[in-house]
Amino acid sequence: xxxxxxxxxxxxxxxxIYWVLVRITVPIAILTELxxxxxxxxxxxxxxxxxxxxxxxxxxxxxxxxxxxxxxxWGAVPLIFTLVPASSLxxxxxxxxxxxxxxxxxxxxxxxxxxxxxxxxxxTTALRxxxxxxxxxxxxxxxxxxxxxxxxxxxxxxxxxATPDWADYLLGLGKTxxxxxxxxxxxxxxxxxxxxxxxxxxxxxxxxxxxxLAGIRGEAEHLTAIGLFLGISYGAGFLIREAQSGAxxxxxxxxxxxxxxxxxxxxxxxxxxxxxxxxxxxxxVGRLVFAIAATAVIAALLHRLSDEMFxxxxxxxxxx
Numbered sequence: 571x572x573x574x575x576x577x578x579x580x581x582x583x584x585x586x587i588y589w590v591l592v593r594i595t596v597p598i599a600i601l602t603e604l605x606x607x608x609x610x611x612x613x614x615x616x617x618x619x620x621x622x623x624x625x626x627x628x629x630x631x632x633x634x635x636x637x638x639x640x641x642x643x644w645g646a647v648p649l650i651f652t653l654v655p656a657s658s659l660x661x662x663x664x665x666x667x668x669x670x671x672x673x674x675x676x677x678x679x680x681x682x683x684x685x686x687x688x689x690x691x692x693x694t695t696a697l698r699x700x701x702x703x704x705x706x707x708x709x710x711x712x713x714x715x716x717x718x719x720x721x722x723x724x725x726x727x728x729x730x731x732a733t734p735d736w737a738d739y740l741l742g743l744g745k746t747x748x749x750x751x752x753x754x755x756x757x758x759x760x761x762x763x764x765x766x767x768x769x770x771x772x773x774x775x776x777x778x779x780x781x782x783l784a785g786i787r788g789e790a791e792h793l794t795a796i797g798l799f800l801g802i803s804y805g806a807g808f809l810i811r812e813a814q815s816g817a818x819x820x821x822x823x824x825x826x827x828x829x830x831x832x833x834x835x836x837x838x839x840x841x842x843x844x845x846x847x848x849x850x851x852x853x854x855v856g857r858l859v860f861a862i863a864a865t866a867v868i869a870a871l872l873h874r875l876s877d878e879m880f881x882x883x884x885x886x887x888x889x890x
Contacts, residue, residue, distance in 0.1 A: 576762060576766075577759065580755070580758045580759055580762055581755060583758065584751070584754050584755045584758045585751075588750070588751050588754055592747060596743065596747065598637060598641065598645055598648075598649070599648045599649065599652070599743055599746075600743070603652060603739060614633065616629060617632070618630075618631075618632020618633065618635070618636075619632070621635075621703070622635075624703070624707060625666050625670070625703070625706040625707050625709075625710045626662075626663070626666060626710040626713075626714060627663060627666060627667055628653075628654050628658070628659075628663075630653040630654050631650065631653060631654060631667055633649065633653060634646040634649040634650050634653055634667075634671075635667070635670055635671060637649060638670075638671035638674070638675040638676075639671075639674050639675060639676075639677050639699070640676075640677065640678065641675075641676065642675050642676035642679075643671055643672075643675045643676070643839060643842060643843075644750065644842075646671055646675070647750075647842065647846070648743070648746050650664075650667070650846065651725075656722075656723055656725060656847075657722065659722070659723045659847075660719060660720055660721060660722060660723055661719035661720070661721055661722070661723050661724070661847055661848075661849060662710070662713040662714075662718070662719040662720055663723065664723045664725075664843075664846055664847040664848050665709065665713070665719055665847075665848045665849045665852040665853060666706050666709050666710050666713070666852070667706075668843035668846065668848035668852075668853045669702065669705055669706045669709055669852060669853055669856075669857065670702050670703070670706045671702075671843075672702070672839055672840075672843065672853060672857060673698055673699070673701055673702025673705065673706075673831070673832060673857075674695075674698045674699045674702045677695055677698070677699075680802045681694060681695050681698075683802055683810075684802065684827045684830075684831070685886075686810045687809040687810045687813045687823055687827060688813045688820055688823050688824070688827075688885050688886055688887065689823065689824045689827045689828070689884065689885055690883065690884050690885065690886065693883070693884050694827055694828060694831055697828055697831060697832075697868075698831040698832070701831070701832050701860070701864055704864075705856070705857065705860045708860075709852055709856060713852075719849055719852070723846075723847035724847055725845065725846045725847040726844075726845040726846075726847075753841075753842065753845065757837070757838045757841060757842075760837075761799075761800070761837060761838070764837075770799060773795075773799060774792065774795035774796065774798075774799065777791075777795045777798065778791050778795070780858075780862055781794055781795065781829070781862075783862050783866060784825070784829055784861070784862045784863075784865035784866045784869065785825055785865060785866050785868075785869025785870070785872075786822065786825050786826055786829060786865070786869075787822060788818070788822065789817060789818055790809075790818050790822040790823065790825070790826045793809050793818075793826060794826040794829055794830060797809075797826070797829075797830035797834045797835075798829075798830065798833055798834055798835075798836055799835070799836060799837055800835065801834050801835035801838070802830050802831075802834050802835070809823055809826060809827065820880070820881070820885050820887065821872055821880070821885075823885075824872065824880075824884060824885055825865060825868065825869050825872065828865055828868055829861055829862075829865045832857070832860065832861035832864060832865065833857055833858055833861035836854060836857075836858070840853055840854045
């Protein structure tokens with residue numbers, strides 16, 4: 571009986587999240603399709619060309635990248651194959667684009683949560699966007715030189731594709747939204763199974779040595795691991811309380827938030843982009859290696875920074 575209660579609770583929680591996504595995603599998707607048919611996408615795309623060209627992507631995907639940063643991954647997913655047909659994209663393209671949106675998405679909400687823990691919003695936002703661009707650039711160079719993933723993308727599901735008929739488009743949008751709910755529910759139940767079986771706790775414990783390489787120590791390790799697996803809302807949410815109580819030093823709070831900005835919700839988000847055709851080594855393994863290395867570099871620089879500069883520019887002390 572408790573199993574059915576848990577499934578029902580998770581289903582209700584997923585429905586609440588899904589309804590929020592529907593209210594955001596559907597209007598954006600329809601507006602994007604309308605603008606695309608009017609030629610507005612082609613007109614706006616050149617503004618994104620320099621950044622997209624830098625990482626070897628079609629300029630049209632710049633709009634999906636912007637949507638991901640402002641709304642979230644699920645806001646961008648329905649736009650990808652509408653802006654650029656799947657037949658025109660390679661596995662490398664989807665992997666590089668996925669890397670971009672995995673680093674920086676839902677910034678207005680997630681960065682506000684991080685700010686509550688103490689780190690400055692501007693500096694951590696810049697690190698997430700800049701880190702994502704740097705990793706996407708490195709990944710693009712590796713894939714281009716090696717020819718790895720140069721074949722056509724092979725997504726497990728096509729979110730949508732542009733069609734000349736509005737009825738077909740709306741039908742495709744409806745199917746996409748149904749699949750979104752199915753994927754969200756499966757991921758939610760899967761994470762709950764990992765938690766109940768203790769596997770999630772073991773995964774967090776195994777991660778501890780890697781976090782120490784990044785300069786993250788003590789209680790901050792556990793909270794960073796929570797953010798890595800469950801997302802910024804959980805990890806940084808706990809950090810807010812610990813930072814205000816003084817249990818974790820401000821510099822450790824800052825490094826923890828930086829690391830979570832580079833890599834968080836790695837189970838759910840990774841599976842979503844893999845379903846679009848992204849390669850697991852590019853969007854998970856390489857991303858984790860980059861997050862550890864980049865955070866370690868930032869930790870070394872932070873060690874040289876005076877308290878006066880740190881608290882003036884990068885961290886705000888908050889009372890309990």
